[in-house]
Amino acid sequence: MTTRVEGGASRVARSRVAGEPQPRRARGLWRDAWYRLTRNRAAVVGLFFVVLLVLVALLASILAPYSFDRQDLESTDLGPSGAHLLGTDQLGRDQLSRLLYGSRISLAVAFVDVLIVVVVGVPLGLAAGFFGRWVDTLVMRTVDVLLAFPSLLLVIVVITYLRAVLDQPQGAFLAVVGGLDKVTGGLLGVFIALGLVSWLTVARLVRGQVLSLKEKEFVEAARMVGGTNARIMFRHLLPNTLAPVIVAATFGIPGAIATEAGLSFLGLGVRPPNPSWGILIAEGLRAMRAFPHEMIFPALTLAITLICFNFLGDGLRDALDPKLRVD
Amino acid sequence: MTIYILRRVLWMIPSLFIVFTLTFLVVHATPGSPWDDTEKPLLEGVRENLNRQYHLDDPLPKQYADYLINVLHGDFGPSYRSTQRTVSDIIGATLPVSVQLGLASILFALFVGIPLGALAAVKHNTWIDYLSSLVTVTGISTPPFVRVVLLILFFSLFLAWLPTGGWEGIWDVRAIIPVIAIGSGPAAILARYTRSSLLEVQGQDYIRTARAKGVREGAITAVHAMKNALIPVVTVTGVTLANVITGAFFVERIYGVPGIGRQFIDSVTGRDYPLLLGIVLVFAVVIMIVNLLTDLSYGYLDPRIRYR
Numbered sequence: 001m002t003t004r005v006e007g008g009a010s011r012v013a014r015s016r017v018a019g020e021p022q023p024r025r026a027r028g029l030w031r032d033a034w035y036r037l038t039r040n041r042a043a044v045v046g047l048f049f050v051v052l053l054v055l056v057a058l059l060a061s062i063l064a065p066y067s068f069d070r071q072d073l074e075s076t077d078l079g080p081s082g083a084h085l086l087g088t089d090q091l092g093r094d095q096l097s098r099l100l101y102g103s104r105i106s107l108a109v110a111f112v113d114v115l116i117v118v119v120v121g122v123p124l125g126l127a128a129g130f131f132g133r134w135v136d137t138l139v140m141r142t143v144d145v146l147l148a149f150p151s152l153l154l155v156i157v158v159i160t161y162l163r164a165v166l167d168q169p170q171g172a173f174l175a176v177v178g179g180l181d182k183v184t185g186g187l188l189g190v191f192i193a194l195g196l197v198s199w200l201t202v203a204r205l206v207r208g209q210v211l212s213l214k215e216k217e218f219v220e221a222a223r224m225v226g227g228t229n230a231r232i233m234f235r236h237l238l239p240n241t242l243a244p245v246i247v248a249a250t251f252g253i254p255g256a257i258a259t260e261a262g263l264s265f266l267g268l269g270v271r272p273p274n275p276s277w278g279i280l281i282a283e284g285l286r287a288m289r290a291f292p293h294e295m296i297f298p299a300l301t302l303a304i305t306l307i308c309f310n311f312l313g314d315g316l317r318d319a320l321d322p323k324l325r326v327d
Numbered sequence: 328m329t330i331y332i333l334r335r336v337l338w339m340i341p342s343l344f345i346v347f348t349l350t351f352l353v354v355h356a357t358p359g360s361p362w363d364d365t366e367k368p369l370l371e372g373v374r375e376n377l378n379r380q381y382h383l384d385d386p387l388p389k390q391y392a393d394y395l396i397n398v399l400h401g402d403f404g405p406s407y408r409s410t411q412r413t414v415s416d417i418i419g420a421t422l423p424v425s426v427q428l429g430l431a432s433i434l435f436a437l438f439v440g441i442p443l444g445a446l447a448a449v450k451h452n453t454w455i456d457y458l459s460s461l462v463t464v465t466g467i468s469t470p471p472f473v474r475v476v477l478l479i480l481f482f483s484l485f486l487a488w489l490p491t492g493g494w495e496g497i498w499d500v501r502a503i504i505p506v507i508a509i510g511s512g513p514a515a516i517l518a519r520y521t522r523s524s525l526l527e528v529q530g531q532d533y534i535r536t537a538r539a540k541g542v543r544e545g546a547i548t549a550v551h552a553m554k555n556a557l558i559p560v561v562t563v564t565g566v567t568l569a570n571v572i573t574g575a576f577f578v579e580r581i582y583g584v585p586g587i588g589r590q591f592i593d594s595v596t597g598r599d600y601p602l603l604l605g606i607v608l609v610f611a612v613v614i615m616i617v618n619l620l621t622d623l624s625y626g627y628l629d630p631r632i633r634y635r
Contacts (some may be wrong), residue, residue: 145345148618150569151577153610157353157603158594164357258470262577265472266592281476285581288476289491292484299476306468316463 033243036319043315049308059105064097079293085298089283095294098275099301105187105276106257106305112191113198113256117249121199122241124240125206126233128213140207143200151197155259159193159268185274190260198256202248209241243320250313254306263300276304332623333574339615346611347398347604351391354600381405399582403605408597414605417590425579425586426498428505429571435510436517436567441560443514444521451526459518466515471570472577475508479582492583505582509574513567520563525556558628565621572610 037043056063071091080087086095091272097124130141148155166189181188192270214237263269264278272279275297284295377383381404382390397404403414447459466474482504483491485627493501528534529552537551575588587606 053461149611149614150573153607156576156592156595157350157607160598160603161353161357164598254468258468262470262472265577266580267596278472281472287478288479289484292480295476296480299473299480303465303469303473303477306470307464310464310468 008301020279021194029243033316033319037315040318042311043319046308046313046315049304050312053103053308054107055306056100057107060100064100066094066097068098068101068275069093069102070097073193087291087293089280089294090287093273095280095297098280099277102275102277102298102301103282105270105274106260106302108187109190109256109260110196110253110309113194113252114249116195116198117202117245117252121202122206122238122245126210126237126241128203129207129210130229130233130237136207139203143204143325145202146197147200151200151255152259152262153292154197155193155263156266156268158196159189159263162189162192163268186269186271190263190269192285193263194200194256194259198252202245205248206241206243209244210237213237213240247313247317247320250309250316254309254313257302257309258306272325328626332619335619335622339508339619341614342615343608343611347395347608348391350604350607351394354604355387355475357598357600358544381407398605398608403608404601405507406599406602408593408599408602414601417602418587418605418609421585421587421590424494424584425575425588428502428509428575428579428584428586429568431497431502431506432510432571432574433513433564433567435506437564439510440514440517441521443555444518444560445525445548445553446520447522448525448529456522459522463515463518463522466511467519470577471508471512471574472581474511475504475578475581478504478508494582494584494586501582505578505584508578508582509571511575512570513564516563516567516570517560520560521556524559525552528552528556531555561628562621562625565617565624568614568617572613 037047071093076088076090086099088094089098124139128136165174166178166181169175177188219232219236221234227236260269261276261278261281264276265282266278267282269278270276280298281295283304284291284298288295353484358593382393385393390439394404401415404417406412406414407418409417434451443462447456447463450456469477479491482489488503490501525548534547534551539548542551572588575584575586576592577588578584579586579589580592587609590602591606593599594606
């Protein structure tokens, strides 16, 4: 051990004496991207907040001073104090606890949104770009039609239908789905409605990438050594589209979180007493004149969360694809 | 050109037909009748009478055909909730309010977003640029209902400068908060596009030529650079229509503006299906017209684009 350390030290010393330039260690794509990401102050702030949010969501039951649905009708609409750091709502529920538990809903939505992108958007985009012909026409015309309308408009129409179907389920399958929806406090309906729209942009993006990539030499080489279609798609094409997919998925997350909060705000998403931030804002709105704190904390939390995800997305875009940088 | 426009307009007919059919099917596939949510359970006879009055006991293909013919005559049928008014009445009363609000919001977005983006590009990598990009990210990432809520908190409750809600026409002070709340989203998008587009244009040869012949910096930006930088920006303006429509859902409801966005949400929560169907069709027509105008503006601004 000792000799090796000495040897290392003397080698460094020797190279210094000789005045040889230190060889710059080669960095891989991901290491390089990480380096660029951590040099971007806004992205670091965003990343820090997102990690914090994940920790809060995981540890909500430990961090929260009260349960999110514990009512105390003796202490309703209290302002911030030592016992209730962010005050209480009109049913005497601790606002801080509700806000902390609410992060679980937002992060579950973020997770499912990314899952839909990976499981639906990426494979459909790959297939459309790789196979062309009717597969391409079918997938891309569907994407075009769905993208022609504001996604929130589609989501609201679909969730109206889903709510009616899931609340009075008919048939065994719908009964199971409806039961799951009830257990998750209405989240399943939100997930299904999101599933309709959140894969669209990524499918289009992956298709475009595949169209240009599949003409490259490395694909030809892979085919020449006997690579199957599936192997070429998932081993050769997919890794090359990964960087823009990661960026697009990150930018999709704040949209999904905002959609859930908006639906819950309108009473179409998560059901009370589950503390979705959208529900907290809607409840705060009722008494906004007298007790503005009931609205301002959830509104600011939601806004900061969305901004930080966007910071992270901007940072990832600059880090993973420096060509896209404007400056 | 005329043929192109004509063909696009004709294409709207099958598109609208598809939207109509899909929405009709979704609405009628939704279980439960519109009368389920009333406070007191209805007597069985009353329910049947209601179904007969609104032709809900007809076979579905007949309902579809009758409804389609009525819509083609401009009759969207009766509203389930407000029994005094038809869907056409409601749309006729609320659409103008939302159109005024939407146009004012887009004007706000143009007059705030483009100068902000241009300023950020000119003062590239200074604190002005960073501040403007912080404002831009905030505008892009916060949903309209958070923006309107925070605006009410600040301007109506904290400063007490503006009312907390209501609508007295577009020229009243009550329009200020809804216009800013809806328009700040598109404004942020336009600012971002203006900035990146202007930065890109500034590296072009003709800018260097202008500089070489001694044109002042201000004139280069205002005349030479802006003219070309604005091409992508103008076309993006049409895309922001989606933000304006969905923004109106929340802002009109929260601020108490009697517009079509609020009616849409009310029709959803109140299961007023004829109203929902009518409003979706109105949105579809508006979106298609704006999309066509957007596509035409490409060709007008960039003569290299030709329509076939």
